[in-house]
Amino acid sequence: MTDPREKLVVGAGWQEKLVDALHGDNVRVLAPVLTEGTAEFREISAAAEMATEWINTRTPVKAVLFPRTEALVEFERRPGEDVQFTAADNEAVPTVVLGARPCDLNALDVLDTVFNWDYRDKLYAERRAATTFVGVACTRSDEACFCTGMGGRADDNEGSDLFVRPMPDGGAVLEVMNERGAALAKRLDGAAPAVGTEELVPPAQVGAGPFDTEKVKEWLDTHFDDDFWTDMSLKCLGCGACSYLCPTCHCFDIVDESDWRKGQRRRNWDCCSFAQFTKHASGHNPRPEQHSRCRNRIMHKFKYFIDRFGRKACVGCGRCIRVCGAGQDLVDILAEITTAAS
C-alpha cells in the first residue's frame, strides 16, 4: 500500500464518463468483459460492456504489454533477389486498462524488472509507456486466491496509476497514484459527485495460505536434489497452462513463420515445463525429466528470482490452481515445502 497523491470521490456513472472521454481522445480502452463464462480483457466501446461481477480475468493483464504472440521482424524473399527484412510495425497504441486486479498489477513489477534489466526490451517498454492502469479493489475472491500469502492484499493500490475503491451505489473513491493517474483523473472533471457517505464495499477476505515463503526459500536454498521434486511432478502433464496464465511468467520463444516468399520472425509465449524448452539440437537436454522442469518453475519463482532481483515471482492470483487439468495446487506445494522446512 502506498499513500495516494490525491483522492477523488465520484458518484455512479463515472465509468461511462471516463470511457466516453477516452474515446474522444482516441485512446483504446480495455476492460474485463464476460466471454464464454469467464472474464477477459477486451477493447470496449462503452462502459456498459464491462463485466460487473468477476473475480479475475482468465488471462492476466501481462498480455496487454507482452502479447501471447507478436511479430518482431517482417521479411520477404523475391525470386532472384536478396532477402529483405525490416522491424515489424509494433507502434504502441495509447491504452487505458480498466478493472485490473491488484495481484496482476503487482506482477508488472516482475515484468518491468525482466524487460528492463541490463537491456531494455523496446517493444515492452513502449507499450508500458503508452498504457495507463486503473486497478480496482477486489470485493470477491475464490478458494484459489492467495495474494495475502505473497504479501499482497485485495485492496492493494501498488502498481496502479489510478486505484478504484468501489462504493455500493456504483460510486467510487479513486486514488491518484502518479502522474499518469492524475492525467486520467482530469478526464473526470465534472463527474457526478458521490451521494451520501463514502462507505466502501468491503474488500474481499483472502486467506494467506498454510505456508511461509521465507521457510520455503530456506528449504529451496538447500534442496535442489530431493525426492520431493519427483513426487510433486508426477501429476504434471507439462501442458504449460499454468505458465501461460501466470501474470509473472515471461519466458518466450522466437520462431520464424513463413511461406516460400514472405514471413515474420515472431515472439511467442513459452513455458519451462515443456520438454523441448531447453533441448539442444544435439539432443542433450539440461532438464530432461518433468521433475527437473517442475523444480525449475518453483525454484524460479521462490528462489532464483529472489536471489537475482530481490522479490518473489508470484503474486498469489491463483490462476495456476484454477486452470490445472491435473489438480496441481501451488498452495499445497508451498505448504508441503513449509512443513518439510519446519
Next chain:
Amino acid sequence: MCTCNTATAAEDALMDVDYVPYRMRIDKVTAETPDVKTFKLVFENEEQGEAFTFKAGQFGLYSIFGYGEATFCVASSPTRKGYIECSIKCAGRVTQAFHQLNEGDIVGFRGPYGNCFPVEEMKGKNVVFVGGGIGLAPVRSVIWNVLDRREEFGDITICYGARTVADLVYKDELKQWDARDDVKTIFTVDPGGETPDWTGQVGFVPTVLGEADIPAENTVCVLCGPPIMIKFSLPVLTATHGLSKENVFTTLENRMKCGIGKCGRCNVGNLYVCKDGPVFRCSQLEELPPEF
C-alpha cells in the same frame, strides 16, 4: 570475470533491443569437416560494421529468415576487424539451412552478447588452450587474440583433438600454429580415428594433456569441448599439472532465444548463461546445479 557487457550497459543508458538483426553477407564458406562449415560474414551496412566491436568468448544469434535464429560464439578474433566468423556444425533446422548457403547469401546476426574470456587478466601468464572437436571455435577466438599480441603473454600451448583426422576443424590454422616457434602444439585424434599419414598423437585429449609439459606456475587455461572431455580434462589440469580451478575457463552453450536475459531458457540456477556467461571459471561451475 570480465566486465565487458553487464557493467557497460548498466553504467550507460540501457541499450534498446528490438530483435532486428544486422544484415550480414556471407563472404566466404569453408568446409572444415564433413559436418562443420565456417562462415565469414561481413556487414552490409558499413557504418554498422565500423561501429561493431566484440570480445573473445562473446556470442550472437545467427539467423536465416524463414528458418530462425541459433546461438553460436564468434569464432574469429576481435583483433581481426571488418568481419566475423562462425563455425557451425550441422545438427538442427537452422544449422542444416546454414549448410545450404553460399557465398553472397544474406543472413542475420544479433550480438555480441554475454561476457568474455578475461584476455587482459591473462597478460604476462602462460596460456594453455584445450579444445575438442567443434569446441575449438570459441577457443580459436582467444588463440588468435593472444597470438596477435604474442609478446604480452608467456608460454602458449595448444592441445586440440577430435574423433578422427577428418573431424579436426581449422586444419590450415593448425598447420600455422604448428609451424610457429613461439607456440607449443599437441594435436591428437581418438584411437581408431587416425589415417596412415597422421603425424600427430593418437589418444583422447585428457590422456595426451596429462603427458604434456605444462608449467604449473602462472598458468591459465581455456578449455572447451564435449562435456565428457571437460569432465576428464579438468582433473588432469588441476591434479596433474597443478592449475587452480579459478584459472581454468570454459564456455557453456545452453539453448537460448533472446541472448539478453529475458526469455528464461538458458538459466543454470539463478545464473543466466547469456548474461553471467557464457564464459565461466571451472570453480564457478562446481557451485552450480547440474543443469548444463
